[in-house]
Every structure is written in C-alpha cells, then in structure tokens.
Amino acid sequence: MTGPGGADRTPRPTALVTGANKGLGKEVSRQLAARGMSVLLTARDExxxxxxxxxxxxxxxxxxxxxxxxxxxxxxxxxxxLVGESFGRLDVLVNNAGVSGVVRGERRSLHEMSVETLxxxxxxNVVGAFALTQALLPALRTAGGRVVNVTSALATFARTTGRGPALPADLIPYCASKAALNMTSVLLADQLREWGVTVCAVSPGYVATDMNNFTGPKTVQEGARTIVRFATLAPDELxxxxxxxxxxxAPW
Ligand SMILES: NC(=O)c1ccc[n+]([C@@H]2O[C@H](COP(=O)([O-])OP(=O)(O)OC[C@H]3O[C@@H](n4cnc5c(N)ncnc54)[C@H](OP(=O)(O)O)[C@@H]3O)[C@@H](O)[C@H]2O)c1
Incomplete structure (x- = not known):
C-alpha cells in the first residue's frame, strides 16, 4: 500500500479481511477482489x-x-x-481471524483443559474483533460500511433447545467466544445503525480448513460465498x- 498522504485513495469499494493467509479468510479475500473491491488481506505472519x-x-x-x-x-x-491514510474509508470489514482453542488430535477433558486456553x-475471537472494529470506526463511518463477524452455529443457543449430543468439553472456549461475538454483533449493530454502518454475524457452515483438520464437508469456496454474500448485500436487504x-x- 502507499504511505501517508492518501496518494492511493482507490476509487473502488474497499475491504479488510483478518486471518487471511489461508482458509476462509484467504478465499473471502479472493471473492471480494473478484467483485471489484480493493482488498487489504491481513495476517499475523508476514x-x-x-x-x-x-x-x-x-x-x-x-x-x-x-x-x-x-x-x-x-x-x-x-x-x-494505514486504512485511514491509504483508503480513507472502509466498506467491508470481515472479522475472520479465529482460533479453535482445541489441541489438534487431542481431546481434552474438562479437568485437563487449561483456563489459559479460555x-x-x-x-x-472476541476482544480482537472488537478492538479492530473500534479502531476502524472512522473509516467505516465514512463509507457507511459493513462489519461481518465470522461466527459458528456451534455457538447458538438454539442448539441448547432439545437434547442433542453434548459437545466435547474442550469446545467450551470456542463456543463461549463465538456466543460472546454474537452478542457483540447485535449490540454493535444497534450502536452503529445511526451512522449507516451495518453489522452481522455470519456462520459459513462446517468447512474443510486447517481449523478442523479439513474434516468439514463444505469447501472454502462454499463457506466464503456465504460470508461474501452478506458482506456485500444492500443494507436494506440485510x-x-x-x-x-x-x-x-436463523435462530440465535
Ligand atoms: N471451518 C469451519 O468449519 C468454520 C465454521 C464456523 C466458523 N468458522 C470460523 O471461520 C474463521 C476462519 O477459520 P478457518 O476455518 O478458515 O480456519 P483457519 O484456516 O485455521 O484460519 C484461521 C485464521 O485466523 C488466523 N488467526 C488466528 N489468530 C490470529 C490473530 N491473533 N491475529 C490474526 N490472525 C489470527 C490464523 O492465522 P495463522 O495461520 O497464523 O494461525 C488463520 O489465518 C474463524 O473465525 C472460525 O472460527 C470456521
């Protein structure tokens, strides 16, 4: 990106995607760019x-x-x-970066889980998404932008109605974090409505990525399509x- 001074203020709509070096974030970046957006792909590993x-x-x-x-x-x-200087506005923020809190290949019992993992x-999954959204509010406000928080159906309270199979104990951090992200999304939506900024929590379905050792039945293309669809839907259709x-x- 260009440096200070806004020399490169793109005429295209702009997007920022977190955790985009692989998996859903990378594919969401690809699909947003294919729709003609200037995409700032971000990742923690340079x-x-x-x-x-x-x-x-x-x-x-x-x-x-x-x-x-x-x-x-x-x-x-x-x-x-950087977004303020180079884009001057942000049309779409996809808070995609996330961790599962689960140790690959090892199921931990309630007694073995570390509180540090929670x-x-x-x-x-929660503080990071909130902090970034807060920092980007001026750019989102300028654009009348959209915030998409990538969440999971595992974290809906709807799944607590009826008596389905219990989830493993070591999914507590993941589910608790996504449930908190869901509530953050609703309250942010209320706060930002008057600025024309819309917020939603989107679940991509069970998608084959590194996070689940590629066990999900859906492809990243399918999962990303759901995220991109709601990232780009007209505000009055959201x-x-x-x-x-x-x-x-769907029910929370
Ligand atoms: N796959 C599914 O079935 C599914 C279902 C529902 C929701 N989701 C959600 O979809 C999102 C993407 O997950 P994925 O399935 O694509 O898994 P993934 O391939 O493991 O991708 C996760 C991404 O988040 C990044 N990340 C983790 N901590 C970060 C941090 N502190 N700062 C910046 N980036 C960070 C990872 O970076 P590194 O490569 O450096 O670790 C990676 O790029 C997550 O929020 C996940 O909870 C996934």
Missing part, C-alpha cells in the same frame, strides 16, 4: 500473508497486504492508520440483528 496476497494479486485482483495480529494493540492501531481464545447462515437469518 511471510505467509505476503505469499497469499501475491498469489491472489497474480489472479488479477487489487489485493494488498498488511501484517495484523488482532491481539496486539499496536498492530491494530497501525492497520487502522482466556486466549476470548482474546482472539436481516436486522440476525444470526446468519447460508439460508439467511
């Missing part, structure tokens, strides 16, 4: 993020890279400054205060 951005840029999209760890205050601040999962799946609004 090398892997740059490689992903270069790969997508080679396909012809306007994709730029910036390093962003959503749990680092300084990193959040500097990306918000803390760090909330820090990334279900208000809704938990959104590929079918549209």
């Amino acid at each position: 090398e892997r993020g740059r490689a992903a951005a270069a790969e997508l840029a080679a396909e012809g999209g306007d994709i730029r890279f910036a390093r962003l760890d959503v749990t680092e205050e300084k990193s959040v601040r500097s990306v918000a400054e 803390r760090s999962t909330l820090e990334t 279900p208000d205060r809704a938990f959104i799946t590929e079918e549209g609004a």
Whole structure:
C-alpha cells in the first residue's frame, strides 16, 4: 500500500479481511477482489500473508497486504492508520481471524483443559474483533460500511433447545467466544445503525480448513460465498440483528 498522504485513495469499494493467509479468510479475500473491491488481506505472519496476497494479486485482483495480529494493540492501531491514510474509508470489514482453542488430535477433558486456553481464545475471537472494529470506526463511518463477524452455529443457543449430543468439553472456549461475538454483533449493530454502518454475524457452515483438520464437508469456496454474500448485500436487504447462515437469518 502507499504511505501517508492518501496518494492511493482507490476509487473502488474497499475491504479488510483478518486471518487471511489461508482458509476462509484467504478465499473471502479472493471473492471480494473478484467483485471489484480493493482488498487489504491481513495476517499475523508476514511471510505467509505476503505469499497469499501475491498469489491472489497474480489472479488479477487489487489485493494488498498488511501484517495484523488482532491481539496486539499496536498492530491494530497501525492497520487502522494505514486504512485511514491509504483508503480513507472502509466498506467491508470481515472479522475472520479465529482460533479453535482445541489441541489438534487431542481431546481434552474438562479437568485437563487449561483456563489459559479460555482466556486466549476470548482474546482472539472476541476482544480482537472488537478492538479492530473500534479502531476502524472512522473509516467505516465514512463509507457507511459493513462489519461481518465470522461466527459458528456451534455457538447458538438454539442448539441448547432439545437434547442433542453434548459437545466435547474442550469446545467450551470456542463456543463461549463465538456466543460472546454474537452478542457483540447485535449490540454493535444497534450502536452503529445511526451512522449507516451495518453489522452481522455470519456462520459459513462446517468447512474443510486447517481449523478442523479439513474434516468439514463444505469447501472454502462454499463457506466464503456465504460470508461474501452478506458482506456485500444492500443494507436494506440485510436481516436486522440476525444470526446468519447460508439460508439467511436463523435462530440465535
Ligand atoms: N471451518 C469451519 O468449519 C468454520 C465454521 C464456523 C466458523 N468458522 C470460523 O471461520 C474463521 C476462519 O477459520 P478457518 O476455518 O478458515 O480456519 P483457519 O484456516 O485455521 O484460519 C484461521 C485464521 O485466523 C488466523 N488467526 C488466528 N489468530 C490470529 C490473530 N491473533 N491475529 C490474526 N490472525 C489470527 C490464523 O492465522 P495463522 O495461520 O497464523 O494461525 C488463520 O489465518 C474463524 O473465525 C472460525 O472460527 C470456521
């Protein structure tokens, strides 16, 4: 991206995607760029993020890279400054970065789980998304933008009605963090409505990515399509205060 002074204020609509070096974030970046947006692909690992951005840029999209760890205050601040200087506004923010809090290949019982895992999962999945959204409010307000928080159907209270199979104990951090993200989305939507900024929580479905050791039945293309659809829907078509799946609004 260009430096200070706003020399590169793109005429295209603009988007920022977090955790976009792989998985859903990378594919969402690809699909948003294919719709003609200038996309700031961000990742906490500089090398892997740059490689992903270069790969997508080679396909012809306007994709730029910036390093962003959503749990680092300084990193959040500097990306918000970069967006202000280079884009001047932000049409779409996709808070996609997330961790599962689960140790790959090991199921932990309630007694074995570390409290630190709950803390760090909330820090990334909730605090990180909130801090970034807050830092980007001026740019979102200028654009009358959209915030999409990527959430999970595992975290809906609707699944607590009836007596389905219990989830494993080590999913408590993940589900608790996404439930908190859901409520954050509703309250932010209420706060930002008067600025013309719309907020939604979108669940992509169970998608084959690194997060679940590629066990999900859906492809990243399918999962990303749901996120992109609601990231780009006209504000008056967006279900208000809704938990959104590929079918549209669903019970919280
Ligand atoms: N896959 C599914 O079935 C599914 C279902 C519902 C919701 N989701 C949600 O979809 C989102 C994307 O997940 P995914 O399935 O694509 O998994 P993934 O391939 O593991 O991607 C997660 C991304 O988040 C990044 N990340 C983690 N902590 C970060 C931090 N502190 N700062 C910045 N980036 C960070 C990861 O970076 P590193 O590569 O550096 O670790 C990675 O790029 C997550 O929010 C997830 O909860 C996924």
